[in-house]
Amino acid sequence: MCGIVGYIGNKKAYPVLIKGLSRLEYRGYDSAGVALLENGTDLNVYKRQGKVQDLVAFVEGKSTAGTLGIGHTRWATHGLPNDINAHPHASGDGRMVLVHNGIIENYDVLKKELIKRGHTFKSETDTEVLVHLIEEIKSKYKVDLVEALRMALNEVHGAYAIVIVSKDEPNKLIAAKKSSPLVVGLGDDEYYLASDATPIIEYTKNVVYLEDEQIAIIDRKDGLRIISIHNKEVSPEITELSMQLEELERGGYDHFMLKEIHEQPRAIHDSFRGRLNAKEGWITLGGLKQYEDQIANANRIIIIACGTSWHAGLVGEYYIEDLARIPVEVEYASEFRYRNPIIRKDDVVIAISQSGETADTLAALKMSKDMGATILGIVNVVGSSISRITHGGSYTHAGPEIGVASTKAFTTQVTLLAMLAMMIAKKRNTISPRRFQALLDEMEALPKKIEKLLLSADRIKEIATEYKDAHNALYLGRGSSFPIALEGALKLKEISYIHAEGYPAAEMKHGPIALIDENMPVFVIATKGPNYEKVVSNIQEVKARKGRIIAIVTEGDTAVKDVAEYVIEIPEADEILVPILATIPFQLISYYIAVMRGCNVDQPRNLAKSVTVE
Ligand code: F6R
Numbered sequence: 040m041c042g043i044v045g046y047i048g049n050k051k052a053y054p055v056l057i058k059g060l061s062r063l064e065y066r067g068y069d070s071a072g073v074a075l076l077e078n079g080t081d082l083n084v085y086k087r088q089g090k091v092q093d094l095v096a097f098v099e100g101k102s103t104a105g106t107l108g109i110g111h112t113r114w115a116t117h118g119l120p121n122d123i124n125a126h127p128h129a130s131g132d133g134r135m136v137l138v139h140n141g142i143i144e145n146y147d148v149l150k151k152e153l154i155k156r157g158h159t160f161k162s163e164t165d166t167e168v169l170v171h172l173i174e175e176i177k178s179k180y181k182v183d184l185v186e187a188l189r190m191a192l193n194e195v196h197g198a199y200a201i202v203i204v205s206k207d208e209p210n211k212l213i214a215a216k217k218s219s220p221l222v223v224g225l226g227d228d229e230y231y232l233a234s235d236a237t238p239i240i241e242y243t244k245n246v247v248y249l250e251d252e253q254i255a256i257i258d259r260k261d262g263l264r265i266i267s268i269h270n271k272e273v274s275p276e277i278t279e280l281s282m283q284l285e286e287l288e289r290g291g292y293d294h295f296m297l298k299e300i301h302e303q304p305r306a307i308h309d310s311f312r313g314r315l316n317a318k319e320g321w322i323t324l325g326g327l328k329q330y331e332d333q334i335a336n337a338n339r340i341i342i343i344a345c346g347t348s349w350h351a352g353l354v355g356e357y358y359i360e361d362l363a364r365i366p367v368e369v370e371y372a373s374e375f376r377y378r379n380p381i382i383r384k385d386d387v388v389i390a391i392s393q394s395g396e397t398a399d400t401l402a403a404l405k406m407s408k409d410m411g412a413t414i415l416g417i418v419n420v421v422g423s424s425i426s427r428i429t430h431g432g433s434y435t436h437a438g439p440e441i442g443v444a445s446t447k448a449f450t451t452q453v454t455l456l457a458m459l460a461m462m463i464a465k466k467r468n469t470i471s472p473r474r475f476q477a478l479l480d481e482m483e484a485l486p487k488k489i490e491k492l493l494l495s496a497d498r499i500k501e502i503a504t505e506y507k508d509a510h511n512a513l514y515l516g517r518g519s520s521f522p523i524a525l526e527g528a529l530k531l532k533e534i535s536y537i538h539a540e541g542y543p544a545a546e547m548k549h550g551p552i553a554l555i556d557e558n559m560p561v562f563v564i565a566t567k568g569p570n571y572e573k574v575v576s577n578i579q580e581v582k583a584r585k586g587r588i589i590a591i592v593t594e595g596d597t598a599v600k601d602v603a604e605y606v607i608e609i610p611e612a613d614e615i616l617v618p619i620l621a622t623i624p625f626q627l628i629s630y631y632i633a634v635m636r637g638c639n640v641d642q643p644r645n646l647a648k649s650v651t652v653e
Pocket residue numbers: 345346347348349391392393394395396397400443444445446529533648649650
């Protein structure tokens with residue numbers, strides 16, 4: 040969480056920083072700030088509670104000169120989201136400023152020591168402690184800024200991606216990272232720094248991903264130099280970005296979320312393109328090829344993830360157990376890592392993550408690796424931390440997801456899990472050739488089915504009008520559609536702020552049925568399949584308590600129509616692919632309800648896209 044940017048070159052830094060911060064706003068939008076070094080002497084710091092646009096309004100009319108600067112967009116951890124706690128934070132003498140993404144865990148102890156040595160603090164942040172610590176070391180040991188930073192970083196515990204500007208070294212940007220991401224963009228005599236590549240892509244495709252405990256020293260004359268915090272020289276490894284700039288624009292849609300919902304046919308196609316061929320009857324996941332035997336012979340598979348990605352993991356559990364007959368456990372990363380789990384060498388641990396940066400998922404993976412398991416990733420963001428620490432993995436190829444609520448990332452994760460399950464099932468001979476071929480055919484047909492489903496967006500909008508004022512909602516599903524009920528409820532909660540719960544349809548009788556009255560919308564997945572009859576009975580139970588039923592059914596279904604207030608038809612598909620199709624109406628319902636309620640769909644309150652704090 041939090042986005043940081045930096046620029047050093049010949050251009051005016053301010054517009055580059057503001058544009059970069061707007062691109063990173065998905066990482067947090069509690070406050071924004073910049074620092075600009077003008078003529079190497081004046082350090083102008085502007086910061087404001089609120090969004091980047093609030094900062095822009097605040098800066099209007101003030102000096103924005105300078106070809107070197109840093110910026111920050113915040114998701115508050117320590118201290119309220121106000122002007123004072125906004126970054127950048129300055130040293131006591133005001134000669135140095137710093138932006139930070141992460142958490143300094145021992146900040147309290149350090150702060151108390153610094154206060155004893157005469158430091159005073161303006162903010163409640165851990166970041167201000169770090170900049171004072173560097174200042175203290177610099178003056179105490181009479182060392183230069185890089186050395187002071189290096190020594191300070193050896194004293195701090197926690198996570199950081201930081202960029203520093205100092206009047207004492209006016210031709211340098213200095214940055215460092217541990218556990219939070221940081222990318223250096225290499226232009227012509229100019230350098231960019233950012234939490235991810237999105238602020239950099241329009242200027243250069245050549246980037247260096249900093250590794251943990253590395254310090255980047257960027258000098259106008261001498262260019263980029265990297266050292267470790269243990270003072271070892273590191274030679275920079277340049278990567279070429281494949282992302283396109285247009286992928287970061289709204290492209291005529293009112294919101295990124297709507298654009299991303301509509302991108303799903305393309306995204307899903309990209310997630311299996313080149314990886315399966317129905318005509319030739321094969322499926323392969325390149326990044327996992329080397330680990331096929333380990334997966335196929337695994338004692339069990341542990342899937343770790345958070346939020347929506349955890350829901351994808353739950354669908355994956357159904358797929359892998361059903362098709363490949365390997366036991367699967369799906370774990371919240373945040374719980375798994377703190378409960379002394381049993382991890383064995385023949386376990387395969389798979390992390391699912393859109394951002395590839397989620398702190399808990401990353402830490403749980405590292406722990407599993409240390410305990411000897413094979414760790415794999417299903418990740419969207421290319422070059423992200425999870426993709427770099429895993430033994431192997433597959434990218435979902437959903438393209439950049441900017442809306443904070445995950446949509447296309449989820450459906451591509453589920454697509455990949457279906458492919459993974461099919462691939463292992465084939466290897467283990469737990470799937471008949473006929474079923475395997477049928478699934479390959481279904482998979483290739485999926486993007487067209489989603490296109491068709493998206494044609495009902497206007498009707499779904501009408502349905503949304505009916506329920507926009509609800510205070511609560513229930514989502515029900517059975518089998519592999521149960522996680523879709525959870526996901527539907529999460530989407531509604533996070534963007535429209537309506538309280539919603541997802542339940543296995545049969546569990547309703549064990550408590551939640553007490554909530555049902557004539558005001559309760561109950562969204563049910565009642566598609567044709569082995570559980571159909573049972574779900575229809577569950578719908579009757581809701582109906583008998585006057586609940587308002589909105590059912591997702593298979594095209595042509597008539598039985599549910601009679602009892603439901605509304606039905607939304609999805610194209611007929613193999614049971615395995617129903618979770619993907621059933622997700623889409625739920626995404627649209629949440630989207631339209633949130634818009635009608637005047638909510639900020641792309642940036643819901645209190646949330647951030649990349650959760651890089653525990
Ligand atoms: C909800 C949502 C979050 C993320 C969760 C994990 O719409 O996006 O619940 O799924 O924060 O993030 P990743 O997938 O980046 O690890």
